[in-house]
Amino acid sequence: xxxxxxxxxxxxxxxxxxxxxxxxxxxxxxxxxxxxxxxxxxxxxxxxxxxxxxxxxxxxxxxxxxxxxxxxxxxxxxxxxxxxxxxxxxxxxxxxxxxxxxxxxxxxxxxxxxxxxxxxxxxxxxxxxxxxxxxxxxxxxxxxxxxxxxxxxxxxxxxxxxxxxxxxxxxxxxxxxxxxxxxxxxxxxxxxxxxxxxxxxxxxxxxxxxxxxxxxxxxxxxxxxxxxxxxxxxxxxxxxxxxxxxxxxxxxxxxxxxxxxxxxxxxxxxxxxxxxxxxxxxxxxxxxxxxxxxxxxxxxxxxxxxxxxxxxxxxxxxxxxxxxxxxxxxxxxxxxxxxxxxxxxxxxxxxxxxxxxxxxxxxxxxxxxxxxxxxxxxxxxxxxxxxxxxxxxxxxxxxxxxxxxxxxxxxxxxxxxxxxxxxxxxxxxxxxxxxxxxxxxxxxxxxxxxxxxxxxxxxxxxxxxxxxxxxxxxxxxxxxxxxxxxxxxxxxxxxxxxxxxxxxxxxxxxxxxxxxxxxxxxxxxxxxxxxxxxxxxxxxxxxxxxxxxxxxxxxxxxxxxxxxxxxxxxxxxxxxxxxxxxxxxxxxxxxxxxxxxxxxxxxxxxxxxxxxxxxxxxxxxxxxxxxxxxxxxx
Numbered sequence: 001x002x003x004x005x006x007x008x009x010x011x012x013x014x015x016x017x018x019x020x021x022x023x024x025x026x027x028x029x030x031x032x033x034x035x036x037x038x039x040x041x042x043x044x045x046x047x048x049x050x051x052x053x054x055x056x057x058x059x060x061x062x063x064x065x066x067x068x069x070x071x072x073x074x075x076x077x078x079x080x081x082x083x084x085x086x087x088x089x090x091x092x093x094x095x096x097x098x099x100x101x102x103x104x105x106x107x108x109x110x111x112x113x114x115x116x117x118x119x120x121x122x123x124x125x126x127x128x129x130x131x132x133x134x135x136x137x138x139x140x141x142x143x144x145x146x147x148x149x150x151x152x153x154x155x156x157x158x159x160x161x162x163x164x165x166x167x168x169x170x171x172x173x174x175x176x177x178x179x180x181x182x183x184x185x186x187x188x189x190x191x192x193x194x195x196x197x198x199x200x201x202x203x204x205x206x207x208x209x210x211x212x213x214x215x216x217x218x219x220x221x222x223x224x225x226x227x228x229x230x231x232x233x234x235x236x237x238x239x240x241x242x243x244x245x246x247x248x249x250x251x252x253x254x255x256x257x258x259x260x261x262x263x264x265x266x267x268x269x270x271x272x273x274x275x276x277x278x279x280x281x282x283x284x285x286x287x288x289x290x291x292x293x294x295x296x297x298x299x300x301x302x303x304x305x306x307x308x309x310x311x312x313x314x315x316x317x318x319x320x321x322x323x324x325x326x327x328x329x330x331x332x333x334x335x336x337x338x339x340x341x342x343x344x345x346x347x348x349x350x351x352x353x354x355x356x357x358x359x360x361x362x363x364x365x366x367x368x369x370x371x372x373x374x375x376x377x378x379x380x381x382x383x384x385x386x387x388x389x390x391x392x393x394x395x396x397x398x399x400x401x402x403x404x405x406x407x408x409x410x411x412x413x414x415x416x417x418x419x420x421x422x423x424x425x426x427x428x429x430x431x432x433x434x435x436x437x438x439x440x441x442x443x444x445x446x447x448x449x450x451x452x453x454x455x456x457x458x459x460x461x462x463x464x465x466x467x468x469x470x471x472x473x474x475x476x477x478x479x480x481x482x483x484x485x486x487x488x489x490x491x492x493x494x495x496x497x498x499x500x501x502x503x504x505x506x507x508x509x510x511x512x513x514x515x516x517x518x519x520x521x522x523x524x525x526x527x528x529x530x531x532x533x534x535x536x537x538x539x540x541x542x543x544x545x546x547x548x549x550x551x552x553x554x555x556x557x558x559x560x561x562x563x564x565x566x567x568x569x570x571x572x573x574x575x576x577x578x579x580x581x582x583x584x585x586x587x588x589x590x591x592x593x594x595x596x597x598x599x600x601x602x603x604x605x606x607x608x609x610x611x612x613x614x615x616x617x618x619x620x621x622x623x624x625x626x627x628x629x630x631x632x633x634x
Contacts, residue, residue: 003324005031005314015370018267020307022357022366028310029076029354030085035324036069036348037088044095045109047345051328054343056122061343063111066095067126067133068348074133079357082140092133093141100152114159117166122341127160128173128231129351131180135238136358142184154186161194167412168215169223171198172231179235195235199244202232208386210255218465219426220387220408221273225285226352229255233288234355249294256289258384260297261391263305264433265376265399267312271563272403272431274410274422276337277328277346279318280310280353287356290365299364300371306356308373318347326350330563336424336439337563375399379509381472381479388467390481392507397590401433404505404512406483407467427462429505429514432589435540436533438570439560445533445570448501448516450487450577453524454494460487468502468626478616480506480628496522504628506610506618511597512587513545515608517622521577529573532589533558535565540589542571545610546603547583549574580605582622 007027010019039049047065054061070092077084099111114123134142134153142150160177175198178191205212205228211220212228229252236244262270269282283306289295290302297305316331326347327333338346359365376399382391388407394400410426424437430446431437438445449459462485472479482504489496498520506513518527531542531553542553553571561567573585582603599610611617611633619629 003035003319003321005319005324013369015303015307017304017370017372018307018311020311022361024307025310025354025357026076026080028314029072029357031324032319032326033069033073033076033085033088035319036065036345037091038323039065040091040095041109043098043109044091045099045111046095049325049344051344054122054346055340056120056343057112059112060120060122061345063099063123063126064343065345065348066092066099067129068345068351070133071129072348072351072354074136075351075354075357077140078136079359089137089141093145096130096145096153097149100149100156111156114156114163116164117170118164121166121170124160124163124165124170124173127157128176131157131177132234135180135183138184154181157181158190161190168219169227171201172227174198176231176235179239183238199232202228206251209384210251210253210257210259211384211387215412217410217412218388218408219273219410220389221426222269222275222278222282223273224255225259225288226278226281226349230284230288230352230355233292233294237292245292245294249292252285252289252292253294253296255285256295256297258382258389258391259285260301260305261374261380261382261393262401262403262433263309263373263375263399264401265373265395266433267308267310268433269309270401270403270431270433271330271436272405272408272425274339274425275349276330276425276563277342278349278352279313279326279330279347281350282353283309284352284355287353287359290363291355291359297374298371299368301374303365303368304370304373306353307370310353334563336560339422373399375401378476380476381507382476383470383472383479383481385467385470388465388470388481388483390470390472390479390505390507392479392512394510394590397510400589402430402512402589403432404430404481404507405465406470406481406503406505407465409463409465411464423461423463427465429462429503430512430532432532435535435538435564435568435589436562438533438558438562438568442558442560443530443556443570443572445530445558447528447530448503448583449528450499450501450518450521451526451528452489452493452496452522455490455492456526458490458493459528460489463488469628471628473630478506478508478618478630480504480618480630482626482628496520499525502622502626504620504626506620506628508612508616509597510588510590513584513599513610513618514587515582515584515620517580517582517606518577519580521579521581523578525577527575527577527581527583529583529585530556531571531585531587533562533565533568533570535561535568537565538589540571541587542573543586543598544573545584545586545599545601546608547575547581548585549576582606582608584608584610
């Protein structure tokens with residue numbers, strides 16, 4: 001039997017793009033929470049969902065099931081004045097009482113204690129969802145608990161204040177716990193310190209234009225919306241702290257100026273970064289903007305993005321047919337979208353998308369007529385220099401979104417290189433809403449790699465990315481971004497000091513001009529440029545312009561496919577570098593099959609000029625320093 005969420009009929013008058021209303025959101029939240037509760041332990045402290053366990057273990061995974069579904073139930077209940085999934089709030093109260101009992105040999109439902117992130121840190125993550133859920137539902141849950149249960153819950157939660165988080169967004173989990181404890185009259189110096197510390201670190205991670213780095217490195221991804229903006233602004237709003245709202249609200253507004261473009265016309269968010277199995281949590285920042293008023297998006301646009309992304313996943317198999325559980329993957333199950341910390345209940349951080357239900361039913365978010373998504377307008381380029389991202393949208397392809405990455409990686413300064421299994425999620429030159437990236441064991445898409453003569457099959461990877469700038473035309477008709485990196489070669493490859501790659505991406509309309517300058521390459525070094533992973537519903541081209549062996553690309557197979565397709569091909573160009581060389585290609589990605597418009601090009605060892613019909617000309621000079629000059633010529 002196929003599981004049904006019991007969604008109401010569509011309303012194509014109020015919501016011409018998605019057909020969805022607030023009633024659909026309520027039904028989706030209720031149905032997803034009820035489905036997960038079918039796997040609860042007898043006293044409700046753990047939701048032991050079926051599936052592969054995470055590295056943290058089964059007990060921690062069960063806590064994750066409780067905490068993350070509680071967050072969805074809390075948004076639903078608080079936004080409806082105490083109404084919510086029938087009878088489930090009482091079950092969460094029972095689960096809290098059982099979970100906070102002192103662990104013992106015969107107590108199979110007690111929650112694991114909170115420890116340092118390096119020891120067994122996952123319970124610290126879940127403490128934030130428990131605390132936020134309790135804060136949102138206080139009149140209907142916390143205030144009705146026995147004092148003994150409240151005392152035990154406080155003691156368990158305080159473990160988050162007394163242990164060391166991971167050096168990134170994790171510091172906002174103790175902040176969230178501390179905010180709840182202060183809201184129920186249990187604050188002290190320990191809670192004040194956790195809040196002050198978290199906000200201080202957050203300010204240090206702010207890079208401008210509404211974007212935070214996730215820690216001290218250059219990881220810019222969806223954690224901006226579903227963590228780095230969400231927790232402090234929700235804390236400020238729930239506390240009624242106008243000073244904090246005035247401090248962090250404008251940053252959210254600035255973030256949504258660019259982030260609002262990152263949703264495809266079909267509802268898909270950008271596939272970039274880790275934890276992508278959280279899916280429609282990508283809408284949390286949009287919901288938060290509507291809730292707080294700190295948004296540049298009209299209410300009908302905000303609902304279009306929110307309903308579009310929620311419906312996108314539910315229409316494409318994110319819920320298992322037989323039991324209605326969120327699967328470990330993107331649409332259906334997809335191993336390459338996961339991390340070692342992903343367990344059966346991990347996808348329920350998608351609950352953060354239900355923050356939209358905190359917005360009252362009579363708010364314009366729910367009553368205004370839906371409008372088109374920003375990506376569905378004219379073709380547009382937008383450079384976001386702070387994270388080093390270049391956004392490219394093509395309304396002619398139904399709102400297809402591409403982002404060219406010249407600034408986001410996952411290398412922590414204190415830890416050296418990034419984790420190998422996360423390279424596909426951060427190191428590629430471009431990401432999109434309809435394809436890629438390929439799995440680590442397959443040929444990488446959107447990549448420039450070198451192979452030395454001594455090891456011809458050992459291709460380099462791109463790890464630490466150093467931005468060199470980004471800019472776009474005021475009317476969005478063109479944009480560019482640039483960076484450089486030191487190729488990282490596989491173990492056993494002879495040392496090659498001095499090899500360096502400078503890269504520039506220039507976009508106009510649907511075209512992507514990709515230019516690389518390789519310096520310090522030993523004789524016999526091979527160069528490989530790849531394009532977009534293509535499958536049945538997306539078409540891509542990669543055309544050589546300068547420096548390559550052949551006049552056309554070669555199709556390489558990616559049998560592990562992508563999150564969007566089971567099997568894919570990747571176009572590739574090959575060339576040879578010795579000393580210094582410039583390599584240029586024109587790429588495109590389309591849902592309609594349109595190809596790129598080829599420019600006339602002139603190139604030397606240190607520069608490249610490209611001129612399109614109509615007179616647009618770009619000149620890229622690499623020495624004495626990078627300059628990109630754009631002009632219209634007769």
